[in-house]
Structures are given as C-alpha cells and as structure tokens.
Amino acid sequence: MGLKEECGVFGIFDIDEAAVLTTLGLHSLQHRGQEGAGIVSYDGSSFHFVKKEGLVGDNFNNASTLNQLPGRRAIGHVRYSTTGDSKLANVQPLFANLSAGGFACAHNGNLTNTHALRNALVETGSIFQTTSDTEIILQLVARSKKHKTVDKIKDALSQIKGAYSLIIMTNKKLIGVKDPFGIRPLVLGKKNNAYVLASETCALDIIGAHYIRDVKNGEMVIITESGVESIIIAPSNQARPCIFERIYFARPDSIIDGKSVYTYRKNLGEQLAIENPIDADVVVPVPDSGAPAAIGYSQKSGIPFELGIIRNHYVGRTFIEPSQSIRQFGVKLKHSVNQSSIKNNRVILIDDSIVRGTTANKVVKMVFEAGAKEVHFGISSPPITHPDFYGIDTPQYSELIAANHDIDEITNIIGATSVFFLSLNGTYKAMGYTTRDPNTPQFTDHCFTGDYPIDVTNILKHTHS
Ligand code: AMP
Numbered sequence: 155m156g157l158k159e160e161c162g163v164f165g166i167f168d169i170d171e172a173a174v175l176t177t178l179g180l181h182s183l184q185h186r187g188q189e190g191a192g193i194v195s196y197d198g199s200s201f202h203f204v205k206k207e208g209l210v211g212d213n214f215n216n217a218s219t220l221n222q223l224p225g226r227r228a229i230g231h232v233r234y235s236t237t238g239d240s241k242l243a244n245v246q247p248l249f250a251n252l253s254a255g256g257f258a259c260a261h262n263g264n265l266t267n268t269h270a271l272r273n274a275l276v277e278t279g280s281i282f283q284t285t286s287d288t289e290i291i292l293q294l295v296a297r298s299k300k301h302k303t304v305d306k307i308k309d310a311l312s313q314i315k316g317a318y319s320l321i322i323m324t325n326k327k328l329i330g331v332k333d334p335f336g337i338r339p340l341v342l343g344k345k346n347n348a349y350v351l352a353s354e355t356c357a358l359d360i361i362g363a364h365y366i367r368d369v370k371n372g373e374m375v376i377i378t379e380s381g382v383e384s385i386i387i388a389p390s391n392q393a394r395p396c397i398f399e400r401i402y403f404a405r406p407d408s409i410i411d412g413k414s415v416y417t418y419r420k421n422l423g424e425q426l427a428i429e430n431p432i433d434a435d436v437v438v439p440v441p442d443s444g445a446p447a448a449i450g451y452s453q454k455s456g457i458p459f460e461l462g463i464i465r466n467h468y469v470g471r472t473f474i475e476p477s478q479s480i481r482q483f484g485v486k487l488k489h490s491v492n493q494s495s496i497k498n499n500r501v502i503l504i505d506d507s508i509v510r511g512t513t514a515n516k517v518v519k520m521v522f523e524a525g526a527k528e529v530h531f532g533i534s535s536p537p538i539t540h541p542d543f544y545g546i547d548t549p550q551y552s553e554l555i556a557a558n559h560d561i562d563e564i565t566n567i568i569g570a571t572s573v574f575f576l577s578l579n580g581t582y583k584a585m586g587y588t589t590r591d592p593n594t595p596q597f598t599d600h601c602f603t604g605d606y607p608i609d610v611t612n613i614l615k616h617t618h619s
Pocket of ligand 1: 509510514546548
C-alpha cells in the first residue's frame with residue numbers, strides 16, 4: 155500500500171460560476187489527495203453537492219456535473235483518506251442540515267482525540283454516517299447549545315484536539331479556521347470582489363485570484379456579504395506549521411511565508427551539499443520529488459545536474475494494483491533509467507525523504523544495473539523516525555526505515571555506496587532560521603524529533619504503532 159497523503163480544501167464566496175472556479179482550485183490541489191473529490195455549492199436558497207471517487211479532472215470537468223452545482227458560492231475538497239475508509243460516504247465536504255440551515259465542511263488535517271469524542275457522542279444518541287473524524291465536528295456543531303453559528307463552531311472546536319484547517323459554508327457565510335498551532339496551511343485570497351480560501355496559493359493562481367495573507371494559527375476568518383471579519387478562537391501560542399509541507403507536500407510553485415516552496419527545497423539541497431560534500435560525476439534527482447533539492451545540491455557543489463531517471467507520469471493506481479503479474483515489475487513501471495547520464499559515472503541520487511525505503515531501494519538497484527560506478531543517496535531532510543498523526547498519516551514505527559535502522563544499516567538495506575541525510579539544524583537554516591529554537595521550535599518537526607505539539611498518546615493507544 156502506498157503512503158497516505160493529506161487533503162486539499164478550497165472555498166469561494168460570491169462570484170459567477172463558483173463551482174467552475176472551485177473545480178479549477180481543486181485541480182491545482184490534486185497533489186494533496188487523489189482518492190476522491192467533492193464540491194458543495196449554494197445558490198442563495200439551496201445547497202447542492204456532488205462527490206466522486208477519483209480525480210477532479212476526470213469527474214468534474216463536464217457540463218452535466220457542473221450544472222448540478224449552481225450558485226455564486228462553493229467549497230470543495232480533495233481527499234486522500236487519512237482516517238476513515240476511502241469510500242464515497244467519506245468524500246468531503248460533509249454536509250448536514252442543522253437547525254439553523256445547511257452546513258458544509260471541508261477538513262484538512264487529523265484530529266487526535268476522536269475516540270473519546272466519538273464514543274461519547276454515540277452513547278448519547280449521535281448517529282454517524284461516515285468513519286471520517288470530520289463528522290465529529292459536524293455532530294458537535296449540531297449539538298451545541300449556543301445560538302449563533304459562529305459560536306456553535308467555536309464551541310465544537312473547543313472540544314476537539316488535533317490539526318485542522320477547515321472551510322465551512324453556511325447559507326450566509328464562508329468560514330476558514332486554523333487550529334491553534336496552524337499545522338496545516340490555509341490562505342486567504344481575492345478574485346475581483348470574491349474572497350477565496352485555499353490550502354495553497356497555487357489554487358489562487360489557477361483562477362487568477364491574488365493572495366492576501368495566510369490565515370493565522372487559532373484564527374477564524376468569517377466572510378459575509380459585508381466583507382471579512384477575523385476572530386481569534388484559541389489562546390495565543392506560537393504557530394508550528396508542519397515542516398513537511400515545505401519539504402514534500404506543497405506544490406513547488408506555492409508561496410509560503412513569502413517564498414516559493416521551490417526555493418525552500420533548493421535551499422535544502424544546497425545545505426545538504428554544504429554538510430555532505432561528495433566527490434562524484436553527476437547529481438540525479440529521484441523524480442519528481444527530489445528535483446528542486448538536486449538542483450540546489452548541484453549548484454552548490456558544482457557537480458552537473460542530469461536527468462538520470464525518467465518518470466512515466468501515466469502510471470495510475472488502477473494499473474499497478476490489480477494485477478500481480480504487472481505489479482511485480484514494480485518501480486520499472488514508474489521509473490526508468492536514462493543510461494546515457496548514468497553509465498560509468500559516480501552518481502549522487504537526491505530525494506526529499508525516505509519513509510519505508512521502498513523507492514530508494516528500487517532506484518539504487520536500477521542505477522547500478524545501468525552501469526553506475528558508485529551510487530550515493532542523499533536525502534534533503536533528516537531521518538523520519540516518528541509517524542505523523544496530524545494529517546499525513548505516515549506508516550507506523552515498525553515500517554519507518556529510519557525508526558529501526560541507523561545510517562550504516564540503511565546503506566546496506568538499500569544497497570547504496572553511501573547514504574546521507576540533512577541535519578535538523580540544516581533543515582531550519584534552509585527555511586531561513588539560524589537554528590531550531592529548542593524551547594518553541596518554529597515548526598512542528600515531530601517526524602524527525604518525536605516532539606509532538608499536540609498530545610498523541612490517545613492515538614497511539616488505538617493504533618498498533
Ligand atoms: P519510501 O519509498 O517509502 O521510502 O517513500 C519515500 C518516497 O515517497 C520519496 O520519494 C518521497 O518523495 C515520497 N514521500 C514522502 N512522504 C510521502 C507521503 N506522505 N506520501 C507520499 N509520498 C511521500
């Protein structure tokens with residue numbers, strides 16, 4: 155089974171063809187989840203929704219679907235299940251008719267206290283229709299004794315713990331919220347007079363919207379016909395956005411904190427070259443994830459950058475998974491070696507991360523088979539020693555290669571000449587900091603350190619990690 159990724163969210167308030175713009179926004183966020191997509195629109199009197207399994211472009215890019223989503227307001231979601239099964243019922247946005255009217259909610263992130271909350275809700279009569287943790291938010295909003303929707307949401311959020319960037323649509327409002335640590339991203343933008351909320355700025359670019367600012371940690375932005383209002387819903391603490399967004403998840407052309415993700419990744423590669431100078435002939439990225447860091451490594455070290463591995467972009471899950479006879483060709487379906495830049499060379503392969511070690515294992519073998527004299531494997535982030543519980547859902551401890559093996563063992567397992575990782579401080583340097591603040595780190599970097607800003611003991615109890 156492949157790794158599970160996160161989700162992407164998008165919302166737009168008051169513009170013609172809101173569902174078309176949402177489709178485009180979701181398409182640009184497709185890298186955040188490919189399992190399913192959904193859009194809820196509001197036409198001034200009714201809510202409409204369409205949910206599909208599969209890709210946005212395959213499912214929403216046609217008049218008959220878009221005609222089912224009339225109105226000037228819409229929110230959408232792309233999903234790669236983090237909790238819950240990946241069936242259609244779990245595809246978001248989730249929608250409920252509450253006492254005050256329709257309520258649609260799209261969630262990126264993962265809650266950490268769901269077991270207790272879900273049990274308490276079920277015991278007191280709640281009926282759940284999905285296995286998604288997001289439905290708990292809906293149930294808590296529905297049952298809140300507060301009168302105003304915003305207060306109901308605040309009430310619900312005060313009971314949940316974990317990572318959440320939410321976009322909510324009611325018959326009057328479009329609302330964006332980030333959890334108190336701001337773990338997952340959420341940005342505010344504007345297209346003409348219409349406000350837009352999205353996981354990443356690439357979703358603003360595609361519809362010609364301009365970026366206004368990031369939603370802050372613990373902030374709720376409320377968009378109505380009279381404009382935007384901001385309220386703080388959580389006690390203030392320093393934001394700790396997930397460092398992995400910059401290392402792997404976000405699209406390279408998205409802007410975070412004023413810089414492109416591409417720049418951060420190039421910096422990571424440069425820093426890797428500073429920390430690990432290697433005598434070699436070519437620097438080769440593991441496509442596509444390793445490309446920006448490999449460019450950085452190459453530019454810093456002066457070793458030429460070559461495309462030594464070519465990726466076939468048309469390998470979908472449907473091709474790989476069903477047939478054992480096809481599956482056994484494994485990585486060759488996805489990657490092939492460009493012998494002309496590999497043969498007789500000392501090669502430095504660069505990727506952004508090693509999780510289970512599967513990719514590294516396969517590409518190192520392929521590159522040796524193509525005649526490389528040496529294959530050094532450089533990773534532009536520290537070893538992943540701890541699982542994520544905030545929406546990425548990396549595998550459990552037992553499957554994380556770096557949680558169970560030191561660098562020498564990893565080198566042996568993947569069969570490389572050498573393996574080298576970027577240091578934790580080097581990672582912070584690449585992000586523009588002189589060092590990691592040991593008291594309150596500027597990011598959540600739990601995958602590398604085990605420093606979880608939100609308690610995860612409850613989750614650990616309920617997983618076999
Ligand atoms: P693995 O093959 O299990 O070691 O995974 C490492 C590869 O997966 C690298 O090429 C990464 O770019 C990529 N990767 C890292 N994190 C994730 C994730 N959460 N979901 C999908 N791919 C990932």
